[in-house]
Amino acid sequence: MSVIEVQDISKQFGTLKAVDSLSFEVQQGDVFGFLGQNGSGKSTTIRMLLSLIHPSSGSIKLFGLPLKEHRNELLEKVGAIIERPDLYPYLTAKEHLQLFAKVRKKHITTSDINATLEKVGLSNRSTDRVQTFSLGMKQRLGIGIALVHNPSLIILDEPTNGLDPQGIADIRHLIQYLAKEEGKTVFVSSHLLSEIEQVASQILIIHKGKKVAGGATRQLLDPNKTIVHITTLNEEAALKAIKVSTFANYLLPRKDGIYFCMPQEQIPLLHKALVMADIPLLNVETKNSLEDYFLQVTSNTQ
Amino acid sequence: MWKLISVELYKIYKRPRTYIAFGAIAALIVVIQLGLKIDGESYSGFLMKDINDTLSIEGKILNGYLICYILLQLLLVHVPLLVALIAADMISGEANLGTLRLIFTTPYSRTQWVMAKFVAASTYTILLLIWLAFLALFVSIWIFGTDDLFLMKSNYVVLITEGDVMWRYVGAFVFAAFALMTVTSLGFLMSSLANNSIGPIVGTMSAIVFLTILSTLNIPLFSLIKPYLFTTHMNNWKEFFDLQVNADNEAIKGSILNIAKIKNSLIVLTLHIILFVGASVLIVKKKDILS
Amino acid sequence: MNRTPYKNTITVASKKAILLFLLCVITSTINAQANMLIEKVSQKLALVNDYTATGIMKTDVAFIKASLGKVKVYFKKPNQLKIKKEGGISLLPKGGVSVSLNSLLNTKQFVAMESGKQLFKGKELQVIKLIPTDDALDWVISTLWIDPATALVYKTFTTTKENGTYEVTMEYGAHAQYGLPSKIIFGFNTKDYKLPSGITLEFGEEEPVSKAKALKAKKGTIEITYSNYSINNGVSNTMF
Numbered sequence: 001m002s003v004i005e006v007q008d009i010s011k012q013f014g015t016l017k018a019v020d021s022l023s024f025e026v027q028q029g030d031v032f033g034f035l036g037q038n039g040s041g042k043s044t045t046i047r048m049l050l051s052l053i054h055p056s057s058g059s060i061k062l063f064g065l066p067l068k069e070h071r072n073e074l075l076e077k078v079g080a081i082i083e084r085p086d087l088y089p090y091l092t093a094k095e096h097l098q099l100f101a102k103v104r105k106k107h108i109t110t111s112d113i114n115a116t117l118e119k120v121g122l123s124n125r126s127t128d129r130v131q132t133f134s135l136g137m138k139q140r141l142g143i144g145i146a147l148v149h150n151p152s153l154i155i156l157d158e159p160t161n162g163l164d165p166q167g168i169a170d171i172r173h174l175i176q177y178l179a180k181e182e183g184k185t186v187f188v189s190s191h192l193l194s195e196i197e198q199v200a201s202q203i204l205i206i207h208k209g210k211k212v213a214g215g216a217t218r219q220l221l222d223p224n225k226t227i228v229h230i231t232t233l234n235e236e237a238a239l240k241a242i243k244v245s246t247f248a249n250y251l252l253p254r255k256d257g258i259y260f261c262m263p264q265e266q267i268p269l270l271h272k273a274l275v276m277a278d279i280p281l282l283n284v285e286t287k288n289s290l291e292d293y294f295l296q297v298t299s300n301t302q
Numbered sequence: 303m304w305k306l307i308s309v310e311l312y313k314i315y316k317r318p319r320t321y322i323a324f325g326a327i328a329a330l331i332v333v334i335q336l337g338l339k340i341d342g343e344s345y346s347g348f349l350m351k352d353i354n355d356t357l358s359i360e361g362k363i364l365n366g367y368l369i370c371y372i373l374l375q376l377l378l379v380h381v382p383l384l385v386a387l388i389a390a391d392m393i394s395g396e397a398n399l400g401t402l403r404l405i406f407t408t409p410y411s412r413t414q415w416v417m418a419k420f421v422a423a424s425t426y427t428i429l430l431l432i433w434l435a436f437l438a439l440f441v442s443i444w445i446f447g448t449d450d451l452f453l454m455k456s457n458y459v460v461l462i463t464e465g466d467v468m469w470r471y472v473g474a475f476v477f478a479a480f481a482l483m484t485v486t487s488l489g490f491l492m493s494s495l496a497n498n499s500i501g502p503i504v505g506t507m508s509a510i511v512f513l514t515i516l517s518t519l520n521i522p523l524f525s526l527i528k529p530y531l532f533t534t535h536m537n538n539w540k541e542f543f544d545l546q547v548n549a550d551n552e553a554i555k556g557s558i559l560n561i562a563k564i565k566n567s568l569i570v571l572t573l574h575i576i577l578f579v580g581a582s583v584l585i586v587k588k589k590d591i592l593s
Numbered sequence: 594m595n596r597t598p599y600k601n602t603i604t605v606a607s608k609k610a611i612l613l614f615l616l617c618v619i620t621s622t623i624n625a626q627a628n629m630l631i632e633k634v635s636q637k638l639a640l641v642n643d644y645t646a647t648g649i650m651k652t653d654v655a656f657i658k659a660s661l662g663k664v665k666v667y668f669k670k671p672n673q674l675k676i677k678k679e680g681g682i683s684l685l686p687k688g689g690v691s692v693s694l695n696s697l698l699n700t701k702q703f704v705a706m707e708s709g710k711q712l713f714k715g716k717e718l719q720v721i722k723l724i725p726t727d728d729a730l731d732w733v734i735s736t737l738w739i740d741p742a743t744a745l746v747y748k749t750f751t752t753t754k755e756n757g758t759y760e761v762t763m764e765y766g767a768h769a770q771y772g773l774p775s776k777i778i779f780g781f782n783t784k785d786y787k788l789p790s791g792i793t794l795e796f797g798e799e800e801p802v803s804k805a806k807a808l809k810a811k812k813g814t815i816e817i818t819y820s821n822y823s824i825n826n827g828v829s830n831t832m833f
Contacts, residue, residue: 013590050407052591076409086400090316099312102305103408145404349788353684359655361682418781456793458786461652461659463681465659545660551653553660560745561699 001028003153003185009058011044011209018041018044020209021058026187026202028152033181033200034189035219035294041209042189043083046157049187050080079146080155087139089131093122093141096130097148104149113148117261120144121170133147136167141231143174154178156188160195168195177200193294197221205294210239213252213259213294220261226253227287228267233280241277306410306418307425314388314426322386324433330380331373331437335418335445338369349454359452366443367451367467371543373438378478379537381434382485382510389423389489390502393586397497397593406515406591413432416583420490435475454542462546466555477564478505480571485510487578488532494582532574565569606652627721629637631737633744635698637772643669646819649677652684654813656786659684667693667832669824672696676817686759686781686815694746694761694772697735702727713738713747715804731755745769747771757782779815 004026011019019041026032036042047053049060051071060067062074063160097116101108101291117123130138139159144153156175176199178184190196196203197217197246204214213220228250232238238258242248247270250262260270265284274281314320338345342364391417396402405415437445451462462470488509494501513533516524528534544559558564646666652659664683667675672695676685697703708720718738725732731754738748750760759781766775 025502047403047591051333052406053552054588054590072411073408073410077405078407080404080407084400086403088313088399089403090318091313095316099309100404101410102309103405103410105409122408309761345644352786352788356781357684357686359682359684363682431775450678452682454793456788458656458658458788461657461682463660463662466660527646545658547658550651551655551658552651553658575687 002026003028003030003062004032004187005044005061005064006049007059007061009045009055009060011041011048011053012056018209019048019055022206022209022211023058024204024211024214026185027183029179029183030171030202031175031186031188031200033196033203034144034187034206035193035196035203036189036191036206038191040206042191042206043157044209046080046082046187046205048157049155050078050081050082051075055163064255067298076149077152078152078155079149079153081139081142081146082155082157082161084161085135085142087130087133087138087141090129092127092129092240093133093137093144093147094126095118096142098139101148106149110148112150116148117294119147120123120174135162136164136170139163139167143171145203147178151184153185158189158191160190160192172199174244175268187217192299213261214288222261222262228262228270229283229285229287230258230260230270230274230281231283231285232258232274233282238274238277238279240264241279303414303418306414307421310392310418310422311425314422319391320388320426323381323387323430326384327430327434328437330377331434331441333375334373334440335369338364338372339445342369353454353459356405357537360575361452361560362447362449363452364446365449365451366439366446367448367464367471369442369446370439370471371451371453373442374434374474374478377434377438378481378537378569379514381430381482382536383507385427385482385485385584386489386503386506386510388426390485391492391499392419392423392490392508393493393582394496394502395493395499397591398499398505400593402591402593412586414582416490416494416586420579420582423486423490427486428479429477430527431475431482432456435471439471451543455544460543461553462545463555470542470558473542473564476546477539477542477568480568480575481532481539482535484532484571484574484578487582489583491578491582494585494589523526530570532571535570538563541567601817624704624706627707627719628738629703630719630721630741630744631698631723633739634694634739636770637744637770638695638698641670641771641773642825643667644771644822644824645826645828646773646822648676648817649816649818650678650683650814652813653816654684654783656783657684657813662792666817666819667828668695669828669830669833670695671699673830673833686756686779686813690768694749697717697723697732697737697751700725700727700730702730703735708736711738716740718747743769747774768824771822771824773822773824774819776816776818778817781813781815783813789831 002025004024006022006024008021009019010017010021011135022041022045036040044053044127048055049062049067050265051067065074067074089202091099094113094117097113101113114123117126120142120143122137122140125137130141133141136157137161143159146156159171163171171289172195175186175188179186188200189198202215203217203220230238235258242258243252245264247260250260250266252259252261262270264286267284271284273280346363350363353359393402396405404414448464450464451467453460453462461483462554485506489502489506492505496502510533513531517528517531517534541560541564545553546559547553548558608676613702616633624626642777647662649664650662658714662681663679667677672693674695676683678709703723703725705726710717711720712718719741721737721739723737733752733754735749735751737745738786745765747763750758751761752758759779762778762780763774764776768775800818
């Protein structure tokens with residue numbers, strides 16, 4: 001079942017198109033890695049998933065229901081932290097959890113709250129005011145708030161931002177625990193592939209609000225596969241030829257060129273096939289890994 | 303909805319800023335009470351210069367009721383500024399903190415949150431007013447005792463008998479609650495427009511100061527717009543302290559000179575509240591939460 | 594017959610006194626009658642050593658809005674008088690109380706002159722003018738309207754040195770034999786009343802003062818209707 005189903009959403013801020021016809025699906029139990037440079041539209045997308053930002057067009061469904069019409073009932077099943085862990089400096093960790101437990105439809109007991117504090121490792125600081133907390137502790141409390149009502153879908157926007165290596169590792173373990181032990185769907189965004197690739201089962205890469213690549217992590221990060229970028233004089237004809245061939249399976253959905261993710265030994269065959277289809281090739285460029293590819297995509301100012 | 307209101311009240315209760323206004327009011331009132339206790343006779347002597355030429359006045363002029371009236375006259379102009387400190391921060395303050403994201407991703411609509419916040423801010427305002435009433439009225443009565451209320455207005459004096467005063471204060475405080483809730487709702491509207499705390503607070507304060515000046519200036523040009531300014535109506539709690547007189551120029555106990563004026567002001571204030579809060583709800587509903 | 598006041602008047606040698614002297618010489622026979630009547634009034638007043646009474650006070654001054662108030666009146670010879678509003682603030686004409694009938698007559702330092710008869714509320718009253726012979730007194734001239742048959746004073750009109758002119762009208766009832774009125778109306782001139790709005794903090798539109806109100810704005814009355822006289826039962830000095 002699709003926990004998240006995004007259909008062709010766009011968001012325009014004045015002249016800036018922050019998100020551009022983005023579509024993707026997240027299945028139940030996935031740890032879905034949402035990758036993109038800072039400013040690529042990740043946060044805007046996540047805020048649209050949480051109804052903080054109204055999409056200019058397109059539709060979002062959570063748990064099979066349209067978000068717009070079923071907002072309140074759907075948000076009950078979602079826990080999220082968005083960007084910075086912003087909290088009330090004058091409240092303690094426990095008070096935060098009590099406060100946010102109160103505004104959930106389901107009854108949350110004190111032992112639920114204590115268990116959440118335990119889970120995020122804040123039991124010993126539960127009565128301290130948040131203004132005395134380090135960024136890492138705030139981030140953990142933010143996750144605690146997202147988890148306190150035991151949601152099925154957890155959305156974490158850049159959860160490792162500003163954390164030290166230990167903090168980053170803690171978050172990674174927590175995500176793994178939530179997915180494996182508690183069977184939750186986790187949607188996690190980052191601008192660093194290295195953080196995502198270890199936990200995510202699915203990856204979606206966006207750049208300038210557009211999807212540039214996506215799929216199962218294992219497939220995308222297959223060491224036997226290489227990213228291939230071909231340049232031709234007639235892209236349209238090339239795509240037409242590729243789509244009817246077996247190479248269509250390797251095609252990366254990108255709008256700014258033709259990219260493949262394919263076993264290295266297949267590259268000569270691709271080359272040959274295109275030549276035979278009378279496609280005037282200019283260049284066939286290979287990249288070593290998804291990391292290279294991601295870096296190239298995200299550093300490219302095209 | 304009650305859950306949201308209690309959450310909002312809890313946040314107000316926990317904020318250190320909340321107590322600034324309570325402290326400020328207490329300090330102001332105590333200072334004025336002290337001043338009047340020590341030097342009140344010369345103050346009332348100054349006010350009654352004209353009357354003392356003709357009449358000899360006996361009794362406790364400077365009693366708790368008059369002190370309360372003086373305090374209200376002085377303070378009800380400034381309490382709105384203190385109210386703005388909290389009300390204008392209700393939404394924008396959370397936008398600034400970033401916590402608006404947290405509360406707007408709970409399973410309650412933004413309208414519910416905004417209404418809960420307004421109810422909480424109004425509760426705060428009313429508590430502030432009750433605190434003001436307690437200090438200005440009851441503490442003054444405790445310090446200065448009670449007697450008839452001898453009010454010196456611009457063109458005449460009103461002598462309200464002791465037994466006829468308390469209900470007028472109740473009326474005046476209820477009226478003031480409406481006036482301050484109008485300020486609350488204006489602060490709220492400003493708050494819904496911004497993502498930082500200072501802007502709406504300063505904006506609300508400036509608007510009140512500006513409109514108050516327009517309301518008090520007797521310039522014909524401004525007279526046209528005066529009836530539509532809420533600041534013009536905010537001061538009409540004083541109408542509770544004016545009596546009707548019969549043909550023999552005898553004041554009628556329990557009467558209010560111009561009850562229509564009070565009603566009219568209450569209607570104007572209520573319309574402002576509805577307008578401001580309604581606009582806030584619409585703005586917040588449409589808003590993209592980018593903070 | 595008290596002739597000494599004449600001498601006093603002459604010793605101060607004011608113009609007023611000389612004029613008065615001449616007047617008195619001319620009307621000496623009439624004055625004898627006037628003095629008799631004043632004496633009758635004084636004798637009547639002398640019956641009362643002290644009294645207390647309750648009363649309803651009504652203030653009618655254009656710039657004052659006050660409702661009826663209960664007052665308690667205390668009197669003790671020779672001329673101590675106190676009007677107290679019961680637990681409230683009282684507004685009384687300044688000096689008007691001290692210029693009571695007792696304080697006018699008790700000093701005996703005046704000349705009384707008959708000034709004809711006048712019809713007042715259906716009664717033919719003797720008009721008598723009193724002129725003080727002691728400059729220390731705070732009144733300049735006083736006119737009394739007295740019913741010769743009952744020796745009751747129905748009206749006084751007194752010009753004071755410092756507090757303007759007072760008109761006191763009296764009505765009598767159950768205690769007429771003591772010369773105590775059942776109703777007393779103080780009339781006096783008032784000054785303009787105006788406080789700047791910067792002090793009163795009133796910035797609303799001004800209430801238009803009606804023309805009728807403006808006309809009588811210079812005149813005020815305070816009216817006390819007495820009841821429950823308690824006469825010669827002793828009044829403590831602490832009351833005054």
